[in-house]
Amino acid sequence: MKRYLLKRLAMSIVTLWAVITITFILMHSVPGNPFAAESKMPKVVYENLQKKYGLDKPLTEQYFIYLGNLLKGDLGDSMKSRVETVNDMIERGFPVSARLGVQALLIAICFGPALGAFAALYQNKLPDYISMIIAIIGISVPSFIMGTVLIQFVARNVDWLPIGGWGEFKHTILPSFAMALMPMATMARLMRSSMLEVLGQDYIKTAKSKGITRAAVILKHAVRNAILPVISVLGTTISNLLVGSFVIEKIFGIPGLGMFFVKSINNRDYTLIMGTTIFYAAILITMLLLVDIAYMFIDPRIKLTKEGR
Amino acid sequence: MKTEIQLTKDMFEKADLSNRDADKIRRPSIKYWPDVWRRLKQNKLAMIGLIIIIAMLIMSIIGTNINGFEYYEQDYSKINVHPNSEHWFGTDELGRDLFSRTWLGARYSLIIGVLAAAIDFIIGVLYGGIAGMATRKVDAIMMRIAEVIYSVPYLLVVILLSVVFSSAGAGTSMFVMILAMSLTGWVPMAILVRGQVLQLKEAEYSLAAESLGATKGWILKKHIIPNTLGPILVNITLTIPRAIFSEATLGFLGLGLQPPKSSLGTLANEGLAGMTVGNSYQIVIPALFISLIMFAFNVLGDGLRDALDPRLRK
Amino acid sequence: MEKVLEVKDLAVSFKTFFGEVEAVRKISFDVGKKETVAIVGESGCGKSVTANSIMKLLPMPPAFYKGGEILFNGEDIIKKTEKEMQEIRGNQISMVFQDPMTSLNPTMKIGKQIVEGIIKHQGLSKEEARKKAIEMLELVSVPQPEKRINQYPHEFSGGMRQRVMIALAMVSNPKLLIADEPTTALDVTVQAQILDLMKKLQEKLDMSIIIITHDLGVVADMSDKVIVMYAGQIVEQGLADEIFKNPKHPYTQKLLASVPRLDMDRKESIHYIEGTPPDLYIPPKGCPFYDRCDFAMKVCKDNMPDAENHSKSHYSRCWLNHPYAKAANEGSEK
Numbered sequence: 001m002k003r004y005l006l007k008r009l010a011m012s013i014v015t016l017w018a019v020i021t022i023t024f025i026l027m028h029s030v031p032g033n034p035f036a037a038e039s040k041m042p043k044v045v046y047e048n049l050q051k052k053y054g055l056d057k058p059l060t061e062q063y064f065i066y067l068g069n070l071l072k073g074d075l076g077d078s079m080k081s082r083v084e085t086v087n088d089m090i091e092r093g094f095p096v097s098a099r100l101g102v103q104a105l106l107i108a109i110c111f112g113p114a115l116g117a118f119a120a121l122y123q124n125k126l127p128d129y130i131s132m133i134i135a136i137i138g139i140s141v142p143s144f145i146m147g148t149v150l151i152q153f154v155a156r157n158v159d160w161l162p163i164g165g166w167g168e169f170k171h172t173i174l175p176s177f178a179m180a181l182m183p184m185a186t187m188a189r190l191m192r193s194s195m196l197e198v199l200g201q202d203y204i205k206t207a208k209s210k211g212i213t214r215a216a217v218i219l220k221h222a223v224r225n226a227i228l229p230v231i232s233v234l235g236t237t238i239s240n241l242l243v244g245s246f247v248i249e250k251i252f253g254i255p256g257l258g259m260f261f262v263k264s265i266n267n268r269d270y271t272l273i274m275g276t277t278i279f280y281a282a283i284l285i286t287m288l289l290l291v292d293i294a295y296m297f298i299d300p301r302i303k304l305t306k307e308g309r
Numbered sequence: 310m311k312t313e314i315q316l317t318k319d320m321f322e323k324a325d326l327s328n329r330d331a332d333k334i335r336r337p338s339i340k341y342w343p344d345v346w347r348r349l350k351q352n353k354l355a356m357i358g359l360i361i362i363i364a365m366l367i368m369s370i371i372g373t374n375i376n377g378f379e380y381y382e383q384d385y386s387k388i389n390v391h392p393n394s395e396h397w398f399g400t401d402e403l404g405r406d407l408f409s410r411t412w413l414g415a416r417y418s419l420i421i422g423v424l425a426a427a428i429d430f431i432i433g434v435l436y437g438g439i440a441g442m443a444t445r446k447v448d449a450i451m452m453r454i455a456e457v458i459y460s461v462p463y464l465l466v467v468i469l470l471s472v473v474f475s476s477a478g479a480g481t482s483m484f485v486m487i488l489a490m491s492l493t494g495w496v497p498m499a500i501l502v503r504g505q506v507l508q509l510k511e512a513e514y515s516l517a518a519e520s521l522g523a524t525k526g527w528i529l530k531k532h533i534i535p536n537t538l539g540p541i542l543v544n545i546t547l548t549i550p551r552a553i554f555s556e557a558t559l560g561f562l563g564l565g566l567q568p569p570k571s572s573l574g575t576l577a578n579e580g581l582a583g584m585t586v587g588n589s590y591q592i593v594i595p596a597l598f599i600s601l602i603m604f605a606f607n608v609l610g611d612g613l614r615d616a617l618d619p620r621l622r623k
Numbered sequence: 624m625e626k627v628l629e630v631k632d633l634a635v636s637f638k639t640f641f642g643e644v645e646a647v648r649k650i651s652f653d654v655g656k657k658e659t660v661a662i663v664g665e666s667g668c669g670k671s672v673t674a675n676s677i678m679k680l681l682p683m684p685p686a687f688y689k690g691g692e693i694l695f696n697g698e699d700i701i702k703k704t705e706k707e708m709q710e711i712r713g714n715q716i717s718m719v720f721q722d723p724m725t726s727l728n729p730t731m732k733i734g735k736q737i738v739e740g741i742i743k744h745q746g747l748s749k750e751e752a753r754k755k756a757i758e759m760l761e762l763v764s765v766p767q768p769e770k771r772i773n774q775y776p777h778e779f780s781g782g783m784r785q786r787v788m789i790a791l792a793m794v795s796n797p798k799l800l801i802a803d804e805p806t807t808a809l810d811v812t813v814q815a816q817i818l819d820l821m822k823k824l825q826e827k828l829d830m831s832i833i834i835i836t837h838d839l840g841v842v843a844d845m846s847d848k849v850i851v852m853y854a855g856q857i858v859e860q861g862l863a864d865e866i867f868k869n870p871k872h873p874y875t876q877k878l879l880a881s882v883p884r885l886d887m888d889r890k891e892s893i894h895y896i897e898g899t900p901p902d903l904y905i906p907p908k909g910c911p912f913y914d915r916c917d918f919a920m921k922v923c924k925d926n927m928p929d930a931e932n933h934s935k936s937h938y939s940r941c942w943l944n945h946p947y948a949k950a951a952n953e954g955s956e957k
Contacts (some may be wrong), residue, residue: 001680007452009458010459011453011456011457014457015457015461018457018458018461019462019465022461022466022469026469026470026472026473027469027473029353029473030472030473037741045751082615085525119570127683136354136604136607136608137408137600137604139603139607140600140601140607141596141600141603142552142554142557142561142599142603144556144557144558144561145577145579145596145599145600148577148581148584148592148596148848149596151584152584152589152593168559169946199482201725202580202720202722202725203724203725203726203728205680205720205726206718206726206727206728206736206788206791207681207739208712208729209678209712209713210712210713210739210740210743210791211708211710211711211713211714211716211740211794212709212713212739212743213707213709213743214705214739215741220739221728221731222735224731225726225728225729225730225732228730239463242462246557246558246562247561247562250561250562251581263564265468265472265562265563265564266563268472273469273472275467277465277627280462280465281461281462281465284460284462285460287458290720298730299730300729300775300777301729301730301775301777302732305732317947
């Protein structure tokens, strides 16, 4: 198991390095120079700026300097903001995004698998159809549409729900819900099919033959096994939530990392784009790693099979 | 239980054994694909999806020319007109007809979805097929690479590439968008194909074929591909909505196609501004279309998966 | 002998897309106290459906009881509610399944899987139930039960898992144990151990056993009474001796002939029964074995023979038992 863990950790680091390198190359292959928009800039200022961001040095040198700074946890200065570094912006935006993300994830985890299990237990009956209609709508309606619909039809009609902004708990309700819908639906669908599969397994029959109650058969035997595949995609779910956060923060005007990211793209603030991309990637890769490790502890079979390989 | 027949001695003569049918199958035999189609047809939701897709395809081809307004035509005397008998979906803030623009958007969204799925398919089948047929060492290396690529956050790459190319002055063209999506999008297909190939490579019928002297290429073509087709088909059907979703998200973030071209995502982005000033139809219509297309492909994909699953055969 | 189970005219069908599949067609048999009854036949002949219908474990729908009754302690199982069945399952009737690799919950510790039934039926505390579970593992000869109880199924070999399954079935001293192909998935050497274990436990606990198998070796080893099923019907039934020494139905004869023996001549090929059993989607009107029978007569095609008793305990359903057939055969031999 230790070997697998180390291998998995090494893979994650390689992936992160790949992302950093790709991002660096992409950002430095943009034609023209980052200050082109301010073309009326005096030559001296321009040269100073070049120096400040190290752009006068050869590309390979720049790359290693950047890597070195990253190791120190320094993501560099913003090219557009004169007062805040990239680190400052992330520090400001990330707690906001994280709170939204965690809330949405909680909603999705609480309702998604339950909905799917429920549907499987009543396969081809009314509860199944209702749950699956909710799930189909969930995966068919992108979160930005869900967000606008919620603003238009809920927030405008319910006085105490704000249509946007940030600060209190009430500001988080609608965006969390809009973000949660798609992952919830995905989990519900996955849970349904895995539950159907598990319900057909021999050990469910064994459990029934012991004479324990239906509730015990379902909760202790069926759900416990059926939820495993749902957990294994949790990493991807978190990644989807993240993408959702870009658009949701834009719609609801929430000052999170997603909003910074979108702004940095529109401003062509290359260091900020690079910084946030790498930060996001690092979080995602960590999440995938954590989910994998957690899965190993939840599924007793993994320890042996993975080691065997 | 009493047998109510008159027994005669001649009934106990040896029966004519020539026309016995010990191996006759009494159940009507069913061929694979017609049976898949039959079960797909029984799935009402999947059929609704198929009909929506066909209708969308037709309308995205002819829809831009129906009501006499070109998608790029600006009419400043008629800006933000709500849907009426002349402009069926209303007009935008530049006075462009939204009916034509919506169908143009649907056209681009569908093209992007289908092309992205097609490229994923080609790369995925080639990569996965090669990895599956190759030696274990090569296979392991290829899969590690695929795993690394796959854990690179998908949309981040798409956004980055869009930024690079649109800064290059090219605007985010359809080509860039598809390229960006395919960069990481092929991995699930490759993993799927490799898994199937590995599974089938060891299956008895390909062993049988190999023992009869068939080459690897022959086995791949005659045995492996036909058996892998089902899961691949499902994967494609579910890749299309994902690509359309990504495109819509990009468009919504302002990284989509450049006007006067439109996709459903850029229309929704433009509509978001309209919503805040009371022209919510400008976002409701593209939103509805995106959702409809996503819905249609998802239910069709689900239906196909169910219809192809041999365990569900009744 | 005191009867534990009486099955009378039991008929079970499945609803499918094409129509009704009659898996079990009016079978009757009974199981006495401490008796071992073997049900043999090819796959698809209805033996497993019979076993599962006694426990009411068939998926309903598509399965449904079409007729007959299953009397256990004189009460009809078919009429029992799910709640009432829960009191019977694992308590009075237990079951051991074919594949020990898939019959245990992979994510639950062995101990917990055994304890579940104990707590349900005996109302013991967790600690007492754990002790009892260890006792049960000892009973089925699982070494180091205190340690094993905290392990997961994948840490057990196939034979050990089947022992666990048996322990699990035995926790409440059931009156009847149904073993559905308990040794089919196991190595030959392990098979014998498991059968031995079942016999020992039967002695100790005074229970009756229904063993479902297609392996006649198992039958010879274990059973008092043998039921031969074909196409959802019982074609022959008798004491083990009667079936092995004096098989009457051509199907039984062929089944016995198809067992390879060590004393067989090397040149002699292994016998097998040509063809496959009929599909029960449209069961044949006459004898279902007609298509594969060496002795098929004209009468067999469209008429199902009644049971003919050869002794008090032995009967078969075959037209060859009819006096006319004997006459015709003698005639042709002359």
